[in-house]
Amino acid sequence: xxxxxxxxxxxxxxxxxxxxxxxxxxxxxxxxxxxxxxxxxxxxxxxxxxxxxxxxxxxxxxxxxxxxxxxxxxxxxxxxxxxxxxxxxxxxxxxxxxxxxxxxxxxxxxxxxxxxxxxxxxxxxxxxxxxxxxxxxxxxxxxxxxxxxxxxxxxxxxxxxxxxxxxxxxxxxxxxxxxxxxxxxxxxxxxxxxxxxxxxxxxxxxxxxxxxxxxxxxxxxxxxxxxxxxxxxxxxxxxxxxxxxxxxxxxxxxxxxxxxxxxxxxxxxxxxxxxxxxxxxxxxxxxxxxxxxxxxxxxxxxxx
Amino acid sequence: xxxxxxxxxxxxxxxxxxxxxxxxxxxxxxxxxxxxxxxxxxxxxxxxxxxxxxxxxxxxxxxxxxxxxxxxxxxxxxxxxxxxxxxxxxxxxxxxxxxxxxxxxxxxxxxxxxxxxxxxxxxxxxxxxxxxxxxxxxxxxxxxxxxxxxxxxxxxxxxxxxxxxxxxxxxxxxxxxxxxxxxxxxxxxxxxxxxxxxxxxxxxxxxxxxxxxxxxxxxxxxxxxxxxxxxxxxxxxxxxxxxxxxxxxxxxxxxxxxxxxxxxxxxxxxxxxxxxxxxxxxxxxxxxxxxxxxxxxxxxxxxxxxxxxxxxxxxxxxxxxxxxxxxxxxxxxxxxxxxxxxxxxxxxxxxxxxxxxx
Numbered sequence: 001x002x003x004x005x006x007x008x009x010x011x012x013x014x015x016x017x018x019x020x021x022x023x024x025x026x027x028x029x030x031x032x033x034x035x036x037x038x039x040x041x042x043x044x045x046x047x048x049x050x051x052x053x054x055x056x057x058x059x060x061x062x063x064x065x066x067x068x069x070x071x072x073x074x075x076x077x078x079x080x081x082x083x084x085x086x087x088x089x090x091x092x093x094x095x096x097x098x099x100x101x102x103x104x105x106x107x108x109x110x111x112x113x114x115x116x117x118x119x120x121x122x123x124x125x126x127x128x129x130x131x132x133x134x135x136x137x138x139x140x141x142x143x144x145x146x147x148x149x150x151x152x153x154x155x156x157x158x159x160x161x162x163x164x165x166x167x168x169x170x171x172x173x174x175x176x177x178x179x180x181x182x183x184x185x186x187x188x189x190x191x192x193x194x195x196x197x198x199x200x201x202x203x204x205x206x207x208x209x210x211x212x213x214x215x216x217x218x219x220x221x222x223x224x225x226x227x228x229x230x231x232x233x234x235x236x237x238x239x240x241x242x243x244x245x246x247x248x249x250x251x252x253x254x255x256x257x258x259x260x261x262x263x264x265x266x267x268x269x270x271x272x273x274x275x276x277x278x279x280x281x282x283x284x285x286x287x288x289x290x291x292x293x294x295x296x297x298x299x300x301x302x303x304x
Numbered sequence: 305x306x307x308x309x310x311x312x313x314x315x316x317x318x319x320x321x322x323x324x325x326x327x328x329x330x331x332x333x334x335x336x337x338x339x340x341x342x343x344x345x346x347x348x349x350x351x352x353x354x355x356x357x358x359x360x361x362x363x364x365x366x367x368x369x370x371x372x373x374x375x376x377x378x379x380x381x382x383x384x385x386x387x388x389x390x391x392x393x394x395x396x397x398x399x400x401x402x403x404x405x406x407x408x409x410x411x412x413x414x415x416x417x418x419x420x421x422x423x424x425x426x427x428x429x430x431x432x433x434x435x436x437x438x439x440x441x442x443x444x445x446x447x448x449x450x451x452x453x454x455x456x457x458x459x460x461x462x463x464x465x466x467x468x469x470x471x472x473x474x475x476x477x478x479x480x481x482x483x484x485x486x487x488x489x490x491x492x493x494x495x496x497x498x499x500x501x502x503x504x505x506x507x508x509x510x511x512x513x514x515x516x517x518x519x520x521x522x523x524x525x526x527x528x529x530x531x532x533x534x535x536x537x538x539x540x541x542x543x544x545x546x547x548x549x550x551x552x553x554x555x556x557x558x559x560x561x562x563x564x565x566x567x568x569x570x571x572x573x574x575x576x577x578x579x580x581x582x583x584x585x586x587x588x589x590x591x592x593x594x595x596x597x598x599x600x601x602x603x604x605x606x607x608x609x610x611x612x613x614x615x616x617x618x619x620x621x622x623x624x625x626x627x628x629x630x631x632x633x634x635x636x637x638x639x640x641x642x643x644x645x646x647x648x649x650x651x652x653x654x655x656x657x658x659x660x661x662x
Contacts, residue, residue, distance in 0.1 A: 036450055040634070080642050089390050089450060090592065090641045097585065098634025104627035105338060215627060223454050230448075262470055268462035271455040275437075278452065282445040 007251060008135030012143060013209055015247025017042070017201040019146045021225035022232060022239040023153055024197030030157065030234055031190035032170035032295040036092025037077050039222025040099020041195050042202030045070040047103040049203025050213040051110055059117040063142070063203055070199015071192045073099065078191035082184055085299030096222065104215040115211040142204050147240070149197075154236040166190060170293035173300040183300050198222065220271065227274045231281045233290060242277070249273050309649040320595050320647055327643035328593075331635045338631060344622050356617030357610030363617075365498040369571070370609035371602075372504045373398065373580070376563035377587030378605045379512050380556030382596045386519065387552045388532040389442065393435060393453025394560040395584025396460035400434045401427035401564025403460075403467060406483055406575040409490035409568075410472070416489040420503065423490065423565050431561015432554040434460065439553035443546035449553075457584070468577050482576040492570035501570025504562070508602075511559055516598040528552060560584060582629065586612065589633050592640045608636075 021042055028035050035041070048069035053062030073095075080091040119140035128137040136147075157163035168176040169186045177183050205221070206213050224246060232238025253266045285291060312319070336346030357367050377394040384391040404426040408414065414422055438452035465481070474484035492501035519525035530538045531548045538545055567579050590608045594601030615628045653660045 076638070080638065084642055084645045086641045086644060091638065093390075093392065093450070093588070094634050094637035094641060096634075097630050097637060101627050101630030101632070101634050102338065104625050105342060105631055108625045215625070220454065220458050223451055226448075227451050227455075262466055264462050264465035264469060267465070268459045271458040271462075274455050275441075275452055278447050279441065279445065282441075282447050286445070 002131055002134075004132045005130075005135040005138075007255075008132060009138055010135075010251045011244055011247035012136055012139065013247065014250040015243035015245070016143050016146050017204045017209060017221055018225050018228060018246050019150065019239050019243030020142075020201035020204065021198045021222060022228040022243055023146075023149055023236055024194035024201075025225055025229045026232065026234050026236055026239060027153065027157070027166065027190045028194035029229060029296055030170045030293055031166050031187045032173060032293055032298065032300070033078070033081055033187050033191050034088045034092060034297045035074060035077055035095070035191060035194055036089055036226065037074065037095025037099060037222075038092075038194070038198050038225055039218055039220060040096040040103075041070050041074050041198035042099075042205075042222045042225075043103045043218045044073045044099045045199025045202030046206040046217055047107045047110070047202075047213060048199065050113075050115070050206040051107065053207060054110060054113055054116055057116050059119055059207055062117070062207060063200065066199040066203030067196045068199070070197070070202065071195040074191050074195025074198065075188070078188050081299065082187045082191070085301060088297045088299075100218075107213050107215070110213040111215070113213065115207065118211075119208050140208055142200070142208065146243075150236045150240045157236060167293070170295055173295050173298075177300075177302065183302075187300070198225075201225070224270060224274050227278050230285075230292070231277045233281070233285070234293065246270060246273065308652045308654070309645075310652050312648060312650050315647055321600075323643045323647045324593055324595065324640060326646070327639040328636065330643075331639040334635050334639075335631060342624065344618075344624065349618055349622065352618045352621065353611060353614030355614070357612070357614035363610075363613055365495075365500060366613045367606065367610040368505070369499045370583075370612050371606045372501070372508055372566055372570075373563035373583040374587045374590065374609050374612075375508050375602055375605035376504070376511065376566070377556075377560045377584050378590040378594070378601050379508070379515055379598050380559030381587055381591040382594065382598055382601050383515055383519070383528070384552040384556040385591055386532050386596050387528045387548050388535075389439070389549050389552050390450050391435060391438070391453055391553060391556050392450050392588065393438060393456050393584070394556065394563075394587050395580060395582065396453070396457035397431040397434045397557040397560035398564040398567070398580050398584045399457075399460040399464050401431045401561030402568040402575055402579045403464060403564075404430035404561065405565040405568045406467070406472065406486075409486040410483060416487075419490050420492070420569075423569060424503075424507070424562060427561040427565030428558040429561070431564065432558035434561070435553040435557025436550070439550050443549040464575070464579065465577060468575055472575065474574065480576075482572075483574045485574045486569060490569060491573050492566065494570065499571060501566055504566035504570055507562060507566075511562075512598045512602050515555075519598065524551070560587075581626065586629060586633055589637055589640075592637060608632075 021038055025038055045066040049062045049066035052065035053059050077091055077095045080086050081088040121140055124137040128134045165181055169183050173183045206217060228239060228242040231242045249270050253269050256266055257263055339346040339349045356363050358364060381391060381394060405423045408423045408426050434456060438449045441447040441452055442449040468481040472483045474482055476484055492503045494501050527543045528548055530543055531545050535545050568575055590601050590604035594604035611632055612629055618624055619626055
């Protein structure tokens with residue numbers, strides 16, 4: 001593989017956790033629920049994935065555990081924001097703190113432990129030999145799953161009846177309700193899905209990208225994914241671009257170190273980029289007169 | 305029997321306070337489950353936490369020491385949250401304040417007589433400026449301030465890291481990531497036998513009172529409450545939403561900056577990598593727990609600081625990780641925000657023909 005392809009491959013790997021989390025958050029926000037707890041959800045998934053892999057010796061069971069834990073953990077937020085109708089920003093923030101705290105409390109004994117099983121690498125014949133673009137086709141199954149999901153989830157959201165229902169619930173919940181849609185159920189489901197993908201994204205960090213568990217392993221990826229959700233204009237295909245772009249920023253950070261730029265300053269690059277991306281997408285939204293789902297963050301209460 | 309939620313006609317102060325106490329009482333058993341999962345007896349852990357934080361003169365003074373940064377951040381946050389500006393950036397604003405104080409103390413070459421006041425002014429200014437960017441992005445472009453203030457926190461941590469490992473690394477510190485100590489005239493005096501730096505204590509009390517009066521008795525406070533509760537109405541009433549967003553962010557950022565000056569000049573006497581064990585994040589809890597009222601928030605800050613001191617104590621004796629405090633923060637915040645439903649609604653039980661409200 002040539003150098004350009006291997007750098008691209010690094011960016012794709014770095015972008016995968018962001019992409020999975022962003023995809024989940026897109027569905028969550030499309031249904032009208034803002035889950036600011038994403039970083040906590042990802043961290044819980046990261047620990048569950050690593051710990052269960054360590055205990056069972058199987059990375060597949062680890063991934064399944066991460067998915068389950070991420071989904072269940074985000075149901076806390078579903079309950080407070082959908083059933084109780086509380087301030088979603090504060091509830092999400094509480095979830096983020098809780099996820100960080102609980103995972104480092106329960107994860108203390110796994111710090112420094114080796115990863116006992118690895119995801120297999122599936123080189124796709126012919127495609128992985130293409131100069132540059134080969135960097136997309138030399139990965140483990142989770143990377144491919146992310147790519148497939150972004151297309152599949154785009155298709156479902158914009159081309160199927162299911163997608164119309166999700167979007168209607170996030171834009172005009174009263175109308176959806178009047179048409180016989182169970183608004184609460186759809187929102188619960190989308191928050192759960194967001195948690196599932198957030199957990200999977202988190203587990204990808206500890207099981208593949210930077211194998212191993214330590215406190216602070218998520219490095220704010222959940223918050224970056226929240227920004228990418230806006231950057232993608234709540235479109236799953238957009239998350240593909242945004243996530244790989246940020247994967248590129250992360251890789252750039254390592255390569256610039258070789259030129260003597262201090263690592264601590266380079267470490268700020270993803271966060272500075274996030275703010276720049278937020279500004280750029282807001283300007284874009286303003287110009288195109290686009291916006292977030294109309295009912296985003298607004299609790300729904302059935303009249304009567 | 306039928307159970308229904310009904311909106312309370314009025315929300316009294318008594319209900320607000322009792323609901324919050326209830327939230328604390330309910331959150332403790334939940335954290336207890338986690339203690340148990342960790343193999344620690346919850347009752348024993350809580351006893352140690354409360355005696356550690358409040359049970360001895362030393363613990364009590366240490367609780368006040370932590371109330372200084374947490375209280376300064378939290379009181380500022382009440383101001384912002386009242387206007388529904390969710391500044392999560394107190395942590396970064398605090399760090400920037402400590403960086404500013406360090407520059408003044410070690411590199412400004414200012415005369416000894418003015419150094420304290422300049423440190424405080426610089427800390428306030430840099431803290432406020434660090435909050436300015438998220439404020440402008442929110443007011444002008446409607447960008448979510450939670451994400452931006454969090455990113456600013458990460459950036460300030462990296463700057464701090466750069467300062468203490470790079471250009472400002474102390475020559476006398478055996479390579480530790482910290483600066484040289486401040487000269488004695490740039491250190492804040494303490495109450496004898498404790499670590500309570502009383503300049504910061506005085507500033508905490510004064511700023512709490514000022515914010516209390518500002519919030520309850522002035523037009524500024526009135527405008528902020530309207531902007532927070534009903535921005536549409538504010539616009540119709542000719543109140544500038546944008547100006548109020550800037551104001552609350554500058555004030556809360558500035559107070560967090562002063563907290564950072566206090567930590568650098570009053571506690572450590574130098575800039576260190578661990579200048580804040582998450583004070584800025586922890587401060588979010590007392591702001592909500594205190595009902596976004598500066599006086600209530602000071603009381604809540606004292607309580608939360610006590611939990612923190614107690615948690616520090618059991619971290620050593622029961623060998624728990626330092627992240628324990630985030631578990632407390634998360635669970636308590638979750639219960640406070642959920643309990644607001646109980647403050648706003650009452651539960652109606654209809655049994656036969658009788659109605660009972662709770």
